[in-house]
Amino acid sequence: MSKFPIDLGAYQRIALNPNNSTLTAEERVSLKANIQLCRDAIVFFTATGAARGVGGHTGGPYDTVPEVMIMDALFRGSADGFVPIFFDEAGHRVATQYLMSTLNGDLPAERLMQYRAAHSHLPGHPELGFTPGVKFSSGRLGHMWPYVNGVAIANPGKTVFCLGSDGSQQEGNDAEAARLAVAQNLNVKLIIDDNDVTIAGHPSHYLKGCSTAATLAGQGVTVLEGDGEDLDDLYKRIITAINTPGPVAVINHRPMCPGIVGLEGSTHGHDVVSVKVALEYLESHGQQAAADHLREVKAPKNDAVFLGSSDNWDANRNVFGDACVDILGRLSEAERVEKVRVVDSDLEGSCGLFKIHKAFPEVFISSGIMERGNFSAAAGFGMEAGKQGIFGTFSAFLEMLMSEITMARLNKSNVLSHFSHSGIDDMADNTCHFGLNNMFADNGLSDAYDTNLYFPADPLQMKACLETVFFNPGLRFVFSTRSKVPTILDSNGNEFFGGDYKFVSGKDEVIREGTAGYIVSFGEALYRSLDAVERLKQQGVDVGLINKPTLNVIDEDMLAKIGKSPKVMVVEAFNRKTGLGSRMGSWLLERGYAPKYSHLGTYKEGCGGLWEQFPHQGIDPAGIMASFLKG
Numbered sequence: 001m002s003k004f005p006i007d008l009g010a011y012q013r014i015a016l017n018p019n020n021s022t023l024t025a026e027e028r029v030s031l032k033a034n035i036q037l038c039r040d041a042i043v044f045f046t047a048t049g050a051a052r053g054v055g056g057h058t059g060g061p062y063d064t065v066p067e068v069m070i071m072d073a074l075f076r077g078s079a080d081g082f083v084p085i086f087f088d089e090a091g092h093r094v095a096t097q098y099l100m101s102t103l104n105g106d107l108p109a110e111r112l113m114q115y116r117a118a119h120s121h122l123p124g125h126p127e128l129g130f131t132p133g134v135k136f137s138s139g140r141l142g143h144m145w146p147y148v149n150g151v152a153i154a155n156p157g158k159t160v161f162c163l164g165s166d167g168s169q170q171e172g173n174d175a176e177a178a179r180l181a182v183a184q185n186l187n188v189k190l191i192i193d194d195n196d197v198t199i200a201g202h203p204s205h206y207l208k209g210c211s212t213a214a215t216l217a218g219q220g221v222t223v224l225e226g227d228g229e230d231l232d233d234l235y236k237r238i239i240t241a242i243n244t245p246g247p248v249a250v251i252n253h254r255p256m257c258p259g260i261v262g263l264e265g266s267t268h269g270h271d272v273v274s275v276k277v278a279l280e281y282l283e284s285h286g287q288q289a290a291a292d293h294l295r296e297v298k299a300p301k302n303d304a305v306f307l308g309s310s311d312n313w314d315a316n317r318n319v320f321g322d323a324c325v326d327i328l329g330r331l332s333e334a335e336r337v338e339k340v341r342v343v344d345s346d347l348e349g350s351c352g353l354f355k356i357h358k359a360f361p362e363v364f365i366s367s368g369i370m371e372r373g374n375f376s377a378a379a380g381f382g383m384e385a386g387k388q389g390i391f392g393t394f395s396a397f398l399e400m401l402m403s404e405i406t407m408a409r410l411n412k413s414n415v416l417s418h419f420s421h422s423g424i425d426d427m428a429d430n431t432c433h434f435g436l437n438n439m440f441a442d443n444g445l446s447d448a449y450d451t452n453l454y455f456p457a458d459p460l461q462m463k464a465c466l467e468t469v470f471f472n473p474g475l476r477f478v479f480s481t482r483s484k485v486p487t488i489l490d491s492n493g494n495e496f497f498g499g500d501y502k503f504v505s506g507k508d509e510v511i512r513e514g515t516a517g518y519i520v521s522f523g524e525a526l527y528r529s530l531d532a533v534e535r536l537k538q539q540g541v542d543v544g545l546i547n548k549p550t551l552n553v554i555d556e557d558m559l560a561k562i563g564k565s566p567k568v569m570v571v572e573a574f575n576r577k578t579g580l581g582s583r584m585g586s587w588l589l590e591r592g593y594a595p596k597y598s599h600l601g602t603y604k605e606g607c608g609g610l611w612e613q614f615p616h617q618g619i620d621p622a623g624i625m626a627s628f629l630k631g
Contacts, residue, residue: 004109005289006041011103015077016070018159021239023232027073031231034069038103040282042095043260044290045112047278051297054116054428054610057124058278059257059269060193061095064163066231067191067252068096070238071161072103081242083155087148088163089174090193091125091138091432096163098122101133113293116428118300118609118616123430130605139432140396141369142171145190149177152186159242164192164249166203166212167346170369175219181247182220189241190221190249193228197256198369199270200346200354206366216249228252302611306621307534308512309486309527310495314459316480317420321352323466324390325359336363341381342390343367343374350482351392351420371397372404379408379415388471389415395422395435395479405441405451409475412449416470417441417477422455423573423602424613425524426483430606436575439583441477442552450474452505453551455523458488460497461549468503481524483611488527488547506550508558512537514544517567517595519628520584522548525619529571532624543628551580554587563593569600569631571624573614576601598631600624 012030016023023031042062049056068086075084086100098115101107114120121131128137138144148162168174169192181188194212196202203210217223222244224237234252241248257269261284262277273281275294282291328336342364348354357364367374371393378389398419408415421427422435444451451474456462462480469476488496491512511526512533521529526547533545546562548555562568568588570581581599588597600619607616614620618627 004112005293006037006044006287008037008041008102008109010037013076014073016073017077018074018081018239018242021236023235028231031066031069031073035065036285038065038069038099040285040287040290041099041112043273043278043281044287044294045115046095047273047275047294048113048297049116050272050278051275051294051299052117053299054608055124056116056272057092057095057270058273059197059263060090060093060165061099062257062260063193063195063228063254064093064096064191066228066234067163067238067250068100070235071191072100074242081159083151083158083160085135086163087136087144087151087161088138089142089144089168090163090165091141092429093163094124094126094138097126097134098131101131104133106133107131116608118612119607121608123606123608124428125430125432127431127605137432142168142174145174145177145188146180148188149180149186152188153184159187159189161189161191164190166192166194166196167198167369169212169215170203170207172370172372178216178219178221178247185246187245188247189238190247191238192249192251194251194253195256197267197270198346199267199350200344200348201267201366203368207368213249213251222246222248223251224248225251225253228254229258306486306527306531308489308530310489312487313484315484316456316459316462317350317418317482318352318355319459319462320418320420320466320478320480321355323463324470325355327466327470328356328360328363333362336360339386340388340390341365341378343378345369345371345374345391345393347393350394351418353392353418356390371400375401375415375417376404376407379404379411379413382414383411385473387414389413390418391415392418392420394433395419395438396433398435398441399437402440402443405475406443409444409449409451413475414473415475417475418480419477420480421482422479423481423524424606424617425481425573426610427606427613428608428610430608434602434606435479436602437578438477438479438574439551439578439580441475451477452553453477453479454549455479455551456549457523457526457547458485458497460487460495460501461503464497464501464503465549469505472505479523483524485524486527488530503549506553506555508555509547509549511545511547515542517565517569517628518544518546518562519569519571519624520546520548520562520580521571522551522580523573525571525573528614528619528621529624532621532628535621536625536628541629548580559587559591559593563588563591563595565595567596567628567631569598569628571600571619573617573619574601576603596631598627600627
């Protein structure tokens with residue numbers, strides 16, 4: 001795997017003049033050759049991510065190759081006329097940034113074959129200063145256009161491109177960006193891939209009546225629609241946009257993954273191409289060497305054995321859906337329709353809500369990438385006593401909802417929210433997708449309507465937690481990870497949260513007793529902490545372990561217990577600045593307890609990969625043990 005098996009040296013560095021509205025025959029041939037070369041390369045190196053199990057979003061960057069090739073040639077043909085950056089508000093199209101960095105000589109081609117691997121510096125979203133050649137950080141979906149407006153203001157007289165999509169255009173801040181761009185007549189040119197595909201389905205189905213083109217036109221943006229696969233028409237519309245004053249949206253209609261057998265037009269193209277489909281594609285396009293290389297890629301294995309946990313692993317994000325289905329199944333259909341409404345944000349497959357959708361479609365609302373509005377809709381449904389709104393999305397997006405959470409609290413709304421992909425585990429998308437600031441949800445006053453934050457440690461506790469809190473009034477935030485977690489065992493080897501266990505909101509739990517101090521943890525950090533505790537005990541260090549599944553409620557009895565011990569250390573994957581550890585020390589001091597105190601959490605940019613994120617932050621068992629002994 002030392003040599004990139006596709007000859008990127010064949011890339012033709014043509015220059016296009018923005019004053020010419022049509023392509024010459026030679027330019028057309030060169031562009032078509034570049035498009036095919038780059039599409040082959042994207043299929044290949046993103047598929048290495050599939051082979052290693054880290055995913056990789058093939059469809060988006062594959063789709064937009066024609067417009068990127070035109071932009072690159074325009075940058076070369078009129079260097080002073082453009083800000084030469086491929087700004088993209090669909091951050092998961094990061095393969096575009098890496099490929100262009102390679103073609104521009106900043107990134108060795110061989111590095112592409114480590115796409116999204118741990119410590120490769122090729123994470124799932126572009127990060128400025130992290131990857132050679134990358135010129136911006138995209139953040140999350142739909143966050144770049146407002147930023148690009150500022151770039152345009154800072155570069156008067158130059159054209160600024162922003163690659164977009166029908167999915168990213170669903171975010172509300174793009175509407176705000178459109179109004180500013182029109183009002184200030186900013187020279188921003190949106191190049192929008194409108195393929196009618198997002199993660200969970202087709203916008204034309206779940207957002208009937210919504211049109212990206214009509215929305216932008218209604219906001220005053222000049223709109224140029226056409227076939228994204230018609231090279232001459234695409235080029236003409238981009239040139240027209242450049243020579244039209246003010247903001248212009250070049251909207252390119254095409255099926256997802258055009259020409260890829262087995263993916264074209266499918267929602268499966270949103271994520272990474274499978275190895276099987278990639279091999280068929282590469283071989284059919286004469287890229288046998290790339291196919292042979294792909295067959296040799298092996299997924300790294302985590303061979304760690306965690307003491308104190310069983311060999312049974314499950315994904316709590318899906319268990320959430322199973323538990324909700326069990327509870328809703330005890331109601332009649334009329335009761336479900338009257339009392340419960342589930343509002344999805346295009347992530348039902350990732351948050352477990354698809355289980356509810358399948359079992360009880362009558363209470364399920366498929367909606368788009370509109371977290372703020374969807375949360376508020378769930379809250380509005382739950383305004384009346386006895387009604388429950390259910391909402392789900394990724395934990396990274398919780399930061400976007402602070403105002404809506406406050407409004408829901410002021411209106412005494414009843415909302416059960418599931419924020420999956422909490423923490424950092426299995427997060428190859430890296431820093432911008434870490435779910436680190438979940439404690440922000442507890443932003444009300446002490447006398448405010450109930451707000452509780454729950455992070456169950458394993459599948460059994462997730463089920464028990466929902467059995468207790470499902471119909472409780474107030475705002476309830478339930479967190480889970482992208483990764484699977486094992487079943488926690490007691491000191492006798494039995495399931496800790498099995499049998500007659502009942503979840504009690506606000507109560508902490510002693511997982512292991514100890515005389516040398518206590519580690520306090522929760523969620524996916526608990527089983528790692530338990531492994532560290534068991535190994536420390538084997539070394540003669542009698543440390544105990546406390547599970548704190550209700551993150552924001554003080555258990556006075558447990559606080560007194562650990563406060564009288566020699567040492568307390570909080571272990572979590574949340575942001576060290578804003579997580580549980582930043583609060584618990586104050587809780588202890590306020591009550592006159594003064595054990596030796598420390599806390600571990602996520603504190604630096606991620607390293608990509610999957611489980612490798614934990615040792616990178618020093619919160620794996622080895623790091624926990626070393627910190628406890630040192631502290």
